[in-house]
Amino acid sequence: MSAxxxxxxxxxxxVLGLLATFPLWxxxxxxxxxxxxxxxxxxxxxxxxxxxxxGGMVSLAQMTIFGLAGYGYGVLTVTHGQPWWVGILGGLxxxxxxxxxxxxxxxxxxxxxxxxxxxxxxxxxxxxxxQNRSVFGGHTGILGIRAPELGGHLLTERALFYExxxxxxxxxxxxxxxxxxxxxxxALQAVRDNPRRLAALGYHVALHRLAAFTxxxxxxxxxxxxxxxxxxxxxxxxxxxxxxxxxxxxxxxxGLASVEGAFLGALAFILVTNFASSFTERFNTVIGLTFLxxxxxSPEGLSGLAARPVxxxxxxxxxxxRASDTLDVxxxxxxxxx
Amino acid sequence: MSWNQxxxxxxxxxxxxxxxxxxxxxxxxxxxxxxxxxxxHGSLYLFGGYVGWTVADRTGSWILGALAAAAxxxxxxxxxxxxxxxxxxxxxxxxxxxxxGVSIVAADLMLAQWGGFTYGFSPPAAISGGARLPVLGIGxxxxxxxxxxxxxxxxxxxxxxxxxxxxxxxxxxxxxDRDMVSAVGVNVQRLFALMFAFGAALAGLAGxxxxxxxxxxxxxxxRYLLASLIVVIIGGMGSLAGTxxxxxxxxxxxxxxxxxxxxxxxxxxxxxxxxxxxxxxxxLFGRPA
Numbered sequence: 212m213s214a215x216x217x218x219x220x221x222x223x224x225x226v227l228g229l230l231a232t233f234p235l236w237x238x239x240x241x242x243x244x245x246x247x248x249x250x251x252x253x254x255x256x257x258x259x260x261x262x263x264x265x266g267g268m269v270s271l272a273q274m275t276i277f278g279l280a281g282y283g284y285g286v287l288t289v290t291h292g293q294p295w296w297v298g299i300l301g302g303l304x305x306x307x308x309x310x311x312x313x314x315x316x317x318x319x320x321x322x323x324x325x326x327x328x329x330x331x332x333x334x335x336x337x338x339x340x341x342q343n344r345s346v347f348g349g350h351t352g353i354l355g356i357r358a359p360e361l362g363g364h365l366l367t368e369r370a371l372f373y374e375x376x377x378x379x380x381x382x383x384x385x386x387x388x389x390x391x392x393x394x395x396x397x398a399l400q401a402v403r404d405n406p407r408r409l410a411a412l413g414y415h416v417a418l419h420r421l422a423a424f425t426x427x428x429x430x431x432x433x434x435x436x437x438x439x440x441x442x443x444x445x446x447x448x449x450x451x452x453x454x455x456x457x458x459x460x461x462x463x464x465x466g467l468a469s470v471e472g473a474f475l476g477a478l479a480f481i482l483v484t485n486f487a488s489s490f491t492e493r494f495n496t497v498i499g500l501t502f503l504x505x506x507x508x509s510p511e512g513l514s515g516l517a518a519r520p521v522x523x524x525x526x527x528x529x530x531x532x533r534a535s536d537t538l539d540v541x542x543x544x545x546x547x548x549x
Numbered sequence: 550m551s552w553n554q555x556x557x558x559x560x561x562x563x564x565x566x567x568x569x570x571x572x573x574x575x576x577x578x579x580x581x582x583x584x585x586x587x588x589x590h591g592s593l594y595l596f597g598g599y600v601g602w603t604v605a606d607r608t609g610s611w612i613l614g615a616l617a618a619a620a621x622x623x624x625x626x627x628x629x630x631x632x633x634x635x636x637x638x639x640x641x642x643x644x645x646x647x648x649x650g651v652s653i654v655a656a657d658l659m660l661a662q663w664g665g666f667t668y669g670f671s672p673p674a675a676i677s678g679g680a681r682l683p684v685l686g687i688g689x690x691x692x693x694x695x696x697x698x699x700x701x702x703x704x705x706x707x708x709x710x711x712x713x714x715x716x717x718x719x720x721x722x723x724x725x726d727r728d729m730v731s732a733v734g735v736n737v738q739r740l741f742a743l744m745f746a747f748g749a750a751l752a753g754l755a756g757x758x759x760x761x762x763x764x765x766x767x768x769x770x771x772r773y774l775l776a777s778l779i780v781v782i783i784g785g786m787g788s789l790a791g792t793x794x795x796x797x798x799x800x801x802x803x804x805x806x807x808x809x810x811x812x813x814x815x816x817x818x819x820x821x822x823x824x825x826x827x828x829x830x831x832x833l834f835g836r837p838a
Contacts, residue, residue: 269642316823319830323586323641327778330588331822334775338815345812452771453656456649463646493661499653506646507637 230377234370243369248441249481250376253474254383254434256461258427261387264468265396266423267321267403272313272329273431274458275336278450280306280432281439285353286346295359302439303432309336310428311421318420321406333455341447352446356439367440376437380474383430387470390426399423453495460502466512475513550808556685558808559801564693566800567700568762571755572773573780574707574792575748581724581787582744584641585634588648590752591774592655597622597753598765599659602668605757611672615757622753623746630745635738652770660767670761696762703751704793711789720744724787779818783825785835794833 216224234242255277263269283302287293293301317328340347347353358366366372390396398419401409406416439445448454457480465476483501487494505512550558576590587593597618605614629651637643671677676695679688711717723730723740731737752773756765759773776799784795799818806817825833 316826319826323584323645324782326642326645327586327782328822328826331775331778331782332819334771334778335815335819335822338775339813339819342815343812452774453653456653459646459649460653493657495657496654496661499650499657502653503633503647503650506643506650507633510643 227381231374234373239369242373245478245481245485247369247373247376248438249474249478250373250380251434251437251441252458252461252481253477254380254437255431255458256465256473256477257383257387257470258430258434259458259462260465260467260470260473261390261430262423262427263462264466264470265391265403266399266420266427268318268420268424269322269326269459269467270317270329270424270427271326271455271459272310272317272333272336273427274454275333275450276306276310276313276428276431277435277438277458278340278445278454279309279336280435281356281442281445281449282340282347282353284436284439285356285445289353289356290346290348295357299359299436302436303429306432306435307425307429310431311425314421314424314428318417318424330452330455333450334452337447337450337452340450347447350447352444352449354444356443356445358440358443367443372437372441379433379437383433384470384474387430391470395419395422457498460498462512463502463505464512466514467510469512469514472512472514479513553687554808556687557689558804560689560693562801562804563797564696564762565804566796567697568755568759569776569780569800570700570793570796571703571758572752573777573784573796574704574789575751576777577781577784577787577792578720578789579745579748580781582720582727583741584639585630585745586641586645586648587629587745587748588645588774589629589652589655590648590748590777591770591772592652592659593622593626593749593752594756594759594773595659595765595767595770596625596655597756598760598769599663599668599756600753601757602670602760602765605670611670611757611761614670615754618757619750619754622756623750626749626752627742627746629749630742634745635741652774656767656770659770663767665767667764667766668760669764670757672761693762696758699758704789707789779822781832782822783832785829785832788832788834791832791834 230246233246237246255273258276259270259273262273280302283305284298287301288295288298313329313332316332317325320328340352341350343349358372360366361371364371366375391400398409398414402414402416402419409419410416438449442449461476461480462473463476464479465472465474469475480498483498484494487497491497572590572594576587579585579587579590600621601614601618603614604617605611608614629648633647633651634644637647672692672695676692678691680691680694681688709717711721719730719735720740723735723737727737730740755773760769780792780795780799783799784791784793799821802821803814803818806814829835
């Protein structure tokens with residue numbers, strides 16, 4: 212008689228159960244200040260993992276799109292006094308459109324060029340937000356942004372907000388996992404591995420990349436809405452170069468090609484920033500050094516670190532585990548010198 | 550726009566272009582030769598600026614400050630290349646990630662050392678104050694004219710170096726085909742180290758030269774990194790002429806749009822980049838990948 216559910220599913224359900232009931236037994240600080248932001252930053256990192264790990268496109272503009280969703284929501288609800296649902300739809304639409312436009316510019320390039328162009332795009336949007344008063348509110352940005360209300364409860368009440376973040380994160384996670392198994396997802400990974408061969412097979416490489424970039428942009432925008440509710444305001448600092456890089460740090464810490472890693476990385480990142488900042492002012496140095504160590508020594512990040520013992524064991528048995536071939540970031544994110 | 554305003558804005562654009570050229574030329578040559586995108590290039594600029602300021606402040610000599618900035622940045626660049634980049638040579642994306650990590654740490658350590666203050670330089674008397682320009686009939690700071698001249702000299706020297714000397718010919722050959730140059734017996738590793746140190750020295754020197762025209766403060770690293778990125782994306786990677794033309798284009802467009810419609814100036818440089826990428830993805834002077 213076969214088991215009703217596999218160990219894997221049981222484990223996943225257990226983790227999900229623990230996470231769902233976390234506000235009941237976890238400390239208020241961890242629920243509100245650690246896990247909630249880890250979930251929405253995790254969604255932003257997930258969009259990068261989808262692009263970098265599975266599409267071979269290391270984008271540094273994901274936080275810009277995240278921020279633009281916040282700006283969209285803020286402009287519509289605060290500046291124009293629209294109801295929250297208009298803000299949500301408008302914010303998502305504006306950020307996804309921006310992602311589509313960025314994609315149009317960037318997908319023609321590859322590898323290192325892609326990284327540079329998305330970084331430049333992100334920095335240009337930051338400069339625009341900083342200079343422009345009429346729409347972006349200049350240096351101060353937009354203050355007093357209110358989250359939607361759900362049955363008389365403001366969405367930013369601690370436990371409620373956490374649950375909303377959790378549900379959104381789980382849906383995003385499952386969505387990405389599903390997407391990667393669809394024909395489109397497989398084609399995307401093939402584009403990462405060998406764009407020329409895919410083109411020869413009749414696939415439109417640039418179109419696949421553009422679609423992936425826009426989709427990832429939508430994902431980042433969803434995270435961005437949660438982020439702007441959490442902060443209650445948005446300013447150019449939310450999309451400055453440090454933030455753009457932070458999401459890359461999160462994704463690399465978690466493992467650039469690991470869907471779960473996006474959330475693990477976000478959690479690790481927030482724990483380090485919160486706790487390192489209580490005993491040293493130089494927590495950015497701590498983060499930078501952690502990032503460097505991971506890039507240099509464990510390119511698969513924390514999730515790779517967890518897989519290491521397994522790999523060592525298999526090697527010791529004399530059977531070379533295939534996944535060990537991808538221990539190199541460059542290979543994990545696609546060959547660059549095609 | 551009045552005539553005087555037009556001339557001033559144009560001159561501002563030209564001197565800014567000179568500064569962009571000084572910063573970006575090291576960035577593009579390093580990329581051309583080694584395929585390393587040094588995202589810590591802005592940090593080297595800022596580091597040079599801070600060190601130069603400290604030395605100039607202690608010794609009272611601006612020139613000593615500038616030389617110290619170049620030397621210290623060269624050493625820092627060399628250390629970065631030898632210690633962190635050489636072990637992972639050839640993996641361009643990983644190298645870029647490493648330089649990002651370095652820039653995070655560097656920005657934080659420099660903030661710890663020099664704080665969030667703004668530092669200003671006082672260049673030698675011979676190049677400070679204003680000058681009345683003949684023909685154009687307006688007054689303009691001498692120092693900014695000095696930057697323009699200095700960048701021209703550096704550009705010309707680099708062009709002579711690359712086209713007329715044995716070292717330059719080797720470098721150009723290595724940009725075209727590293728493996729072949731290595732196969733004919735050139736020590737490519739030494740060439741890489743030299744180029745990295747040289748590019749870093751130029752960035753550090755630009756820190757003092759540029760910092761004297763504007764100022765040095767934390768955050769400038771990102772600004773000059775962006776300028777370098779846009780200049781090399783537009784000009785084409787690894788091209789000296791491309792860097793010069795793109796510096797001019799970017800700086801002039803930036804200054805004119807700042808004068809005409811200040812709040813949308815950022816959009817204009819974005820559009821410039823988009824336009825170039827749409828027409829020539831490899832940049833104006835770049836070769837197809």
